[in-house]
Amino acid sequence: MKRPNPIERMINSFKQLPSVGPKMAERLSYFILKAHGSFVDELIDSIKNARKQIHVCSRCYNLTEVDPCSICSDEKREKSLLCVVETPQDLLSISNVKNYNGLYFVLGGALSPLDGIGPDDLRVRELINRIKNDRIGEVIIATDADSKGETTALFLSEQIKPLNVRVTRLGYGLPVGGDLEYADEVTLTRAIESRKEM
Ligand SMILES: [Zn+2]
The missing domain is CATH 3.40.1360.10 (Dna Topoisomerase Vi A Subunit; Chain: A, domain 2)
Structure with missing residues:
Protein backbone atom coordinates (compact mmCIF):
# COMPACT_ATOMS: atom_id res chain seq x y z
CA MET A 1 0.00 0.00 0.00
CA LYS A 2 1.19 3.49 -0.82
CA ARG A 3 1.22 6.35 1.67
CA PRO A 4 -1.48 8.99 1.17
CA ASN A 5 -0.23 11.83 -1.06
CA PRO A 6 -0.35 14.63 1.57
CA ILE A 7 1.97 12.60 3.85
CA GLU A 8 4.31 11.84 0.97
CA ARG A 9 4.43 15.55 0.16
CA MET A 10 5.33 16.46 3.76
CA ILE A 11 8.08 13.82 3.86
CA ASN A 12 9.52 15.17 0.61
CA SER A 13 9.61 18.67 2.09
CA PHE A 14 11.42 17.54 5.24
CA LYS A 15 13.96 15.65 3.13
CA GLN A 16 15.18 19.00 1.74
CA LEU A 17 16.36 20.09 5.20
CA PRO A 18 20.08 19.77 6.04
CA SER A 19 21.07 16.49 7.74
CA VAL A 20 17.55 15.04 7.36
CA GLY A 21 17.49 11.72 5.55
CA PRO A 22 14.42 9.76 4.34
CA LYS A 23 13.92 7.94 7.67
CA MET A 24 14.13 11.11 9.75
CA ALA A 25 11.80 12.91 7.32
CA GLU A 26 9.28 10.12 7.80
CA ARG A 27 9.59 10.25 11.59
CA LEU A 28 9.10 14.03 11.67
CA SER A 29 6.05 13.80 9.42
CA TYR A 30 4.29 11.15 11.52
CA PHE A 31 5.19 13.08 14.67
CA ILE A 32 3.51 16.20 13.30
CA LEU A 33 0.40 14.26 12.26
CA LYS A 34 -0.02 13.03 15.83
CA ALA A 35 1.03 16.29 17.55
CA HIS A 36 -1.28 18.73 19.29
CA GLY A 37 -2.86 21.33 16.98
CA SER A 38 -1.53 24.25 19.04
CA PHE A 39 2.04 22.95 18.69
CA VAL A 40 1.72 22.68 14.92
CA ASP A 41 0.20 26.18 14.71
CA GLU A 42 3.11 27.60 16.74
CA LEU A 43 5.64 25.75 14.57
CA ILE A 44 4.17 27.17 11.36
CA ASP A 45 3.78 30.64 12.87
CA SER A 46 7.35 30.76 14.24
CA ILE A 47 8.75 29.85 10.80
CA LYS A 48 6.61 32.47 9.01
CA ASN A 49 7.44 35.09 11.63
CA ALA A 50 11.21 34.51 11.48
CA ARG A 51 11.13 34.62 7.68
CA LYS A 52 9.29 37.94 7.79
CA GLN A 53 11.19 39.69 10.60
CA ILE A 54 14.77 38.55 10.07
CA HIS A 55 16.86 40.46 7.55
CA VAL A 56 20.48 40.49 6.46
CA CYS A 57 22.50 43.39 7.91
CA SER A 58 23.65 45.61 5.05
CA ARG A 59 27.08 46.12 6.66
CA CYS A 60 28.17 42.78 8.13
CA TYR A 61 25.60 40.39 6.55
CA ASN A 62 24.63 39.01 9.94
CA LEU A 63 20.96 38.07 10.47
CA THR A 64 19.09 40.79 12.32
CA GLU A 65 15.72 42.37 13.08
CA VAL A 66 17.09 45.90 12.54
CA ASP A 67 19.48 47.17 9.88
CA PRO A 68 22.28 47.93 10.64
CA CYS A 69 22.46 45.25 13.31
CA SER A 70 23.16 46.01 16.99
CA ILE A 71 26.85 45.11 16.61
CA CYS A 72 27.43 47.37 13.58
CA SER A 73 25.66 50.28 15.28
CA ASP A 74 27.51 49.85 18.61
CA GLU A 75 29.67 52.98 18.98
CA LYS A 76 31.85 51.39 21.66
ZN1 LIG B 1 25.79 44.23 11.11
Missing part, protein backbone atom coordinates in the same frame (compact mmCIF):
# COMPACT_ATOMS: atom_id res chain seq x y z
CA ARG A 77 33.34 48.82 19.30
CA GLU A 78 36.85 48.91 17.88
CA LYS A 79 36.08 49.99 14.31
CA SER A 80 39.45 49.19 12.74
CA LEU A 81 39.24 45.51 13.70
CA LEU A 82 37.27 43.18 11.45
CA CYS A 83 36.62 39.48 12.10
CA VAL A 84 35.64 37.43 9.03
CA VAL A 85 33.44 34.39 9.70
CA GLU A 86 31.71 31.89 7.41
CA THR A 87 28.19 32.00 8.84
CA PRO A 88 25.92 33.98 11.19
CA GLN A 89 26.14 31.03 13.63
CA ASP A 90 29.94 31.45 13.79
CA LEU A 91 29.48 35.17 14.42
CA LEU A 92 27.20 34.35 17.34
CA SER A 93 29.85 32.04 18.87
CA ILE A 94 32.57 34.70 18.71
CA SER A 95 30.23 37.42 19.96
CA ASN A 96 30.09 35.57 23.30
CA VAL A 97 33.85 35.86 23.70
CA LYS A 98 34.85 38.74 25.96
CA ASN A 99 38.27 39.50 24.52
CA TYR A 100 36.95 40.49 21.08
CA ASN A 101 35.38 43.92 20.71
CA GLY A 102 35.74 44.58 17.01
CA LEU A 103 33.31 44.33 14.10
CA TYR A 104 32.36 41.37 11.89
CA PHE A 105 31.86 40.30 8.31
CA VAL A 106 29.88 37.18 7.31
CA LEU A 107 31.42 35.67 4.18
CA GLY A 108 28.48 33.37 3.44
CA GLY A 109 30.39 30.06 3.41
CA ALA A 110 33.81 28.73 2.44
CA LEU A 111 35.57 28.03 -0.85
CA SER A 112 34.92 24.50 -2.04
CA PRO A 113 36.01 23.77 -5.62
CA LEU A 114 34.59 20.22 -5.45
CA ASP A 115 31.12 21.60 -4.68
CA GLY A 116 31.55 24.31 -7.31
CA ILE A 117 31.80 27.11 -4.74
CA GLY A 118 34.26 29.76 -5.89
CA PRO A 119 35.07 33.34 -4.82
CA ASP A 120 32.09 34.72 -6.78
CA ASP A 121 29.71 32.62 -4.67
CA LEU A 122 31.00 34.25 -1.47
CA ARG A 123 31.04 37.94 -0.45
CA VAL A 124 34.70 38.42 -1.35
CA ARG A 125 34.18 41.61 -3.37
CA GLU A 126 31.98 43.08 -0.62
CA LEU A 127 34.68 42.25 1.95
CA ILE A 128 37.44 43.94 -0.02
CA ASN A 129 35.27 47.05 -0.47
CA ARG A 130 34.48 47.11 3.24
CA ILE A 131 38.18 46.89 4.16
CA LYS A 132 39.04 49.71 1.75
CA ASN A 133 36.18 52.02 2.65
CA ASP A 134 36.21 51.60 6.43
CA ARG A 135 39.97 51.94 6.99
CA ILE A 136 40.27 48.54 8.60
CA GLY A 137 43.66 48.03 10.28
CA GLU A 138 43.47 44.32 11.04
CA VAL A 139 41.41 41.50 9.57
CA ILE A 140 41.11 38.37 11.71
CA ILE A 141 40.20 35.42 9.50
CA ALA A 142 37.98 33.15 11.58
CA THR A 143 36.93 30.57 9.02
CA ASP A 144 36.57 26.97 10.22
CA ALA A 145 39.64 24.86 11.01
CA ASP A 146 38.81 22.33 8.26
CA SER A 147 40.36 22.14 4.78
CA LYS A 148 37.72 24.41 3.18
CA GLY A 149 38.20 26.98 5.94
CA GLU A 150 42.00 26.88 5.58
CA THR A 151 41.81 27.22 1.78
CA THR A 152 39.47 30.18 2.21
CA ALA A 153 41.76 31.82 4.79
CA LEU A 154 44.76 31.52 2.49
CA PHE A 155 42.82 32.90 -0.47
CA LEU A 156 41.50 35.85 1.54
CA SER A 157 44.91 36.71 2.95
CA GLU A 158 46.33 36.87 -0.60
CA GLN A 159 43.52 39.26 -1.56
CA ILE A 160 43.79 41.46 1.54
CA LYS A 161 47.56 41.78 2.06
CA PRO A 162 48.12 44.03 -1.01
CA LEU A 163 45.82 46.55 0.70
CA ASN A 164 48.48 46.99 3.42
CA VAL A 165 46.22 45.61 6.11
CA ARG A 166 47.37 43.27 8.88
CA VAL A 167 45.91 39.79 8.32
CA THR A 168 45.74 37.31 11.18
CA ARG A 169 44.33 33.82 11.60
CA LEU A 170 42.82 32.28 14.75
CA GLY A 171 45.58 30.50 16.67
CA TYR A 172 46.02 27.24 18.51
CA GLY A 173 43.25 25.67 20.49
CA LEU A 174 40.66 25.15 17.78
CA PRO A 175 40.25 21.43 17.12
CA VAL A 176 41.50 20.64 13.61
CA GLY A 177 38.53 19.97 11.35
CA GLY A 178 36.32 21.57 13.97
CA ASP A 179 33.41 23.83 13.19
CA LEU A 180 33.72 27.22 14.84
CA GLU A 181 30.02 27.18 15.59
CA TYR A 182 30.53 24.38 18.14
CA ALA A 183 33.73 25.68 19.75
CA ASP A 184 33.34 26.67 23.42
CA GLU A 185 34.04 30.11 24.87
CA VAL A 186 37.39 29.19 26.48
CA THR A 187 38.68 27.67 23.23
CA LEU A 188 37.60 30.71 21.20
CA THR A 189 39.09 33.16 23.73
CA ARG A 190 42.43 31.34 23.46
CA ALA A 191 42.18 31.17 19.66
CA ILE A 192 41.74 34.95 19.44
CA GLU A 193 44.51 35.64 21.96
CA SER A 194 46.97 33.46 20.07
CA ARG A 195 46.08 34.69 16.59
CA LYS A 196 48.98 34.68 14.17
CA GLU A 197 50.11 36.83 11.25
CA MET A 198 49.34 35.23 7.92
Whole structure:
Protein backbone atom coordinates (compact mmCIF):
# COMPACT_ATOMS: atom_id res chain seq x y z
CA MET A 1 0.00 0.00 0.00
CA LYS A 2 1.19 3.49 -0.82
CA ARG A 3 1.22 6.35 1.67
CA PRO A 4 -1.48 8.99 1.17
CA ASN A 5 -0.23 11.83 -1.06
CA PRO A 6 -0.35 14.63 1.57
CA ILE A 7 1.97 12.60 3.85
CA GLU A 8 4.31 11.84 0.97
CA ARG A 9 4.43 15.55 0.16
CA MET A 10 5.33 16.46 3.76
CA ILE A 11 8.08 13.82 3.86
CA ASN A 12 9.52 15.17 0.61
CA SER A 13 9.61 18.67 2.09
CA PHE A 14 11.42 17.54 5.24
CA LYS A 15 13.96 15.65 3.13
CA GLN A 16 15.18 19.00 1.74
CA LEU A 17 16.36 20.09 5.20
CA PRO A 18 20.08 19.77 6.04
CA SER A 19 21.07 16.49 7.74
CA VAL A 20 17.55 15.04 7.36
CA GLY A 21 17.49 11.72 5.55
CA PRO A 22 14.42 9.76 4.34
CA LYS A 23 13.92 7.94 7.67
CA MET A 24 14.13 11.11 9.75
CA ALA A 25 11.80 12.91 7.32
CA GLU A 26 9.28 10.12 7.80
CA ARG A 27 9.59 10.25 11.59
CA LEU A 28 9.10 14.03 11.67
CA SER A 29 6.05 13.80 9.42
CA TYR A 30 4.29 11.15 11.52
CA PHE A 31 5.19 13.08 14.67
CA ILE A 32 3.51 16.20 13.30
CA LEU A 33 0.40 14.26 12.26
CA LYS A 34 -0.02 13.03 15.83
CA ALA A 35 1.03 16.29 17.55
CA HIS A 36 -1.28 18.73 19.29
CA GLY A 37 -2.86 21.33 16.98
CA SER A 38 -1.53 24.25 19.04
CA PHE A 39 2.04 22.95 18.69
CA VAL A 40 1.72 22.68 14.92
CA ASP A 41 0.20 26.18 14.71
CA GLU A 42 3.11 27.60 16.74
CA LEU A 43 5.64 25.75 14.57
CA ILE A 44 4.17 27.17 11.36
CA ASP A 45 3.78 30.64 12.87
CA SER A 46 7.35 30.76 14.24
CA ILE A 47 8.75 29.85 10.80
CA LYS A 48 6.61 32.47 9.01
CA ASN A 49 7.44 35.09 11.63
CA ALA A 50 11.21 34.51 11.48
CA ARG A 51 11.13 34.62 7.68
CA LYS A 52 9.29 37.94 7.79
CA GLN A 53 11.19 39.69 10.60
CA ILE A 54 14.77 38.55 10.07
CA HIS A 55 16.86 40.46 7.55
CA VAL A 56 20.48 40.49 6.46
CA CYS A 57 22.50 43.39 7.91
CA SER A 58 23.65 45.61 5.05
CA ARG A 59 27.08 46.12 6.66
CA CYS A 60 28.17 42.78 8.13
CA TYR A 61 25.60 40.39 6.55
CA ASN A 62 24.63 39.01 9.94
CA LEU A 63 20.96 38.07 10.47
CA THR A 64 19.09 40.79 12.32
CA GLU A 65 15.72 42.37 13.08
CA VAL A 66 17.09 45.90 12.54
CA ASP A 67 19.48 47.17 9.88
CA PRO A 68 22.28 47.93 10.64
CA CYS A 69 22.46 45.25 13.31
CA SER A 70 23.16 46.01 16.99
CA ILE A 71 26.85 45.11 16.61
CA CYS A 72 27.43 47.37 13.58
CA SER A 73 25.66 50.28 15.28
CA ASP A 74 27.51 49.85 18.61
CA GLU A 75 29.67 52.98 18.98
CA LYS A 76 31.85 51.39 21.66
CA ARG A 77 33.34 48.82 19.30
CA GLU A 78 36.85 48.91 17.88
CA LYS A 79 36.08 49.99 14.31
CA SER A 80 39.45 49.19 12.74
CA LEU A 81 39.24 45.51 13.70
CA LEU A 82 37.27 43.18 11.45
CA CYS A 83 36.62 39.48 12.10
CA VAL A 84 35.64 37.43 9.03
CA VAL A 85 33.44 34.39 9.70
CA GLU A 86 31.71 31.89 7.41
CA THR A 87 28.19 32.00 8.84
CA PRO A 88 25.92 33.98 11.19
CA GLN A 89 26.14 31.03 13.63
CA ASP A 90 29.94 31.45 13.79
CA LEU A 91 29.48 35.17 14.42
CA LEU A 92 27.20 34.35 17.34
CA SER A 93 29.85 32.04 18.87
CA ILE A 94 32.57 34.70 18.71
CA SER A 95 30.23 37.42 19.96
CA ASN A 96 30.09 35.57 23.30
CA VAL A 97 33.85 35.86 23.70
CA LYS A 98 34.85 38.74 25.96
CA ASN A 99 38.27 39.50 24.52
CA TYR A 100 36.95 40.49 21.08
CA ASN A 101 35.38 43.92 20.71
CA GLY A 102 35.74 44.58 17.01
CA LEU A 103 33.31 44.33 14.10
CA TYR A 104 32.36 41.37 11.89
CA PHE A 105 31.86 40.30 8.31
CA VAL A 106 29.88 37.18 7.31
CA LEU A 107 31.42 35.67 4.18
CA GLY A 108 28.48 33.37 3.44
CA GLY A 109 30.39 30.06 3.41
CA ALA A 110 33.81 28.73 2.44
CA LEU A 111 35.57 28.03 -0.85
CA SER A 112 34.92 24.50 -2.04
CA PRO A 113 36.01 23.77 -5.62
CA LEU A 114 34.59 20.22 -5.45
CA ASP A 115 31.12 21.60 -4.68
CA GLY A 116 31.55 24.31 -7.31
CA ILE A 117 31.80 27.11 -4.74
CA GLY A 118 34.26 29.76 -5.89
CA PRO A 119 35.07 33.34 -4.82
CA ASP A 120 32.09 34.72 -6.78
CA ASP A 121 29.71 32.62 -4.67
CA LEU A 122 31.00 34.25 -1.47
CA ARG A 123 31.04 37.94 -0.45
CA VAL A 124 34.70 38.42 -1.35
CA ARG A 125 34.18 41.61 -3.37
CA GLU A 126 31.98 43.08 -0.62
CA LEU A 127 34.68 42.25 1.95
CA ILE A 128 37.44 43.94 -0.02
CA ASN A 129 35.27 47.05 -0.47
CA ARG A 130 34.48 47.11 3.24
CA ILE A 131 38.18 46.89 4.16
CA LYS A 132 39.04 49.71 1.75
CA ASN A 133 36.18 52.02 2.65
CA ASP A 134 36.21 51.60 6.43
CA ARG A 135 39.97 51.94 6.99
CA ILE A 136 40.27 48.54 8.60
CA GLY A 137 43.66 48.03 10.28
CA GLU A 138 43.47 44.32 11.04
CA VAL A 139 41.41 41.50 9.57
CA ILE A 140 41.11 38.37 11.71
CA ILE A 141 40.20 35.42 9.50
CA ALA A 142 37.98 33.15 11.58
CA THR A 143 36.93 30.57 9.02
CA ASP A 144 36.57 26.97 10.22
CA ALA A 145 39.64 24.86 11.01
CA ASP A 146 38.81 22.33 8.26
CA SER A 147 40.36 22.14 4.78
CA LYS A 148 37.72 24.41 3.18
CA GLY A 149 38.20 26.98 5.94
CA GLU A 150 42.00 26.88 5.58
CA THR A 151 41.81 27.22 1.78
CA THR A 152 39.47 30.18 2.21
CA ALA A 153 41.76 31.82 4.79
CA LEU A 154 44.76 31.52 2.49
CA PHE A 155 42.82 32.90 -0.47
CA LEU A 156 41.50 35.85 1.54
CA SER A 157 44.91 36.71 2.95
CA GLU A 158 46.33 36.87 -0.60
CA GLN A 159 43.52 39.26 -1.56
CA ILE A 160 43.79 41.46 1.54
CA LYS A 161 47.56 41.78 2.06
CA PRO A 162 48.12 44.03 -1.01
CA LEU A 163 45.82 46.55 0.70
CA ASN A 164 48.48 46.99 3.42
CA VAL A 165 46.22 45.61 6.11
CA ARG A 166 47.37 43.27 8.88
CA VAL A 167 45.91 39.79 8.32
CA THR A 168 45.74 37.31 11.18
CA ARG A 169 44.33 33.82 11.60
CA LEU A 170 42.82 32.28 14.75
CA GLY A 171 45.58 30.50 16.67
CA TYR A 172 46.02 27.24 18.51
CA GLY A 173 43.25 25.67 20.49
CA LEU A 174 40.66 25.15 17.78
CA PRO A 175 40.25 21.43 17.12
CA VAL A 176 41.50 20.64 13.61
CA GLY A 177 38.53 19.97 11.35
CA GLY A 178 36.32 21.57 13.97
CA ASP A 179 33.41 23.83 13.19
CA LEU A 180 33.72 27.22 14.84
CA GLU A 181 30.02 27.18 15.59
CA TYR A 182 30.53 24.38 18.14
CA ALA A 183 33.73 25.68 19.75
CA ASP A 184 33.34 26.67 23.42
CA GLU A 185 34.04 30.11 24.87
CA VAL A 186 37.39 29.19 26.48
CA THR A 187 38.68 27.67 23.23
CA LEU A 188 37.60 30.71 21.20
CA THR A 189 39.09 33.16 23.73
CA ARG A 190 42.43 31.34 23.46
CA ALA A 191 42.18 31.17 19.66
CA ILE A 192 41.74 34.95 19.44
CA GLU A 193 44.51 35.64 21.96
CA SER A 194 46.97 33.46 20.07
CA ARG A 195 46.08 34.69 16.59
CA LYS A 196 48.98 34.68 14.17
CA GLU A 197 50.11 36.83 11.25
CA MET A 198 49.34 35.23 7.92
ZN1 LIG B 1 25.79 44.23 11.11
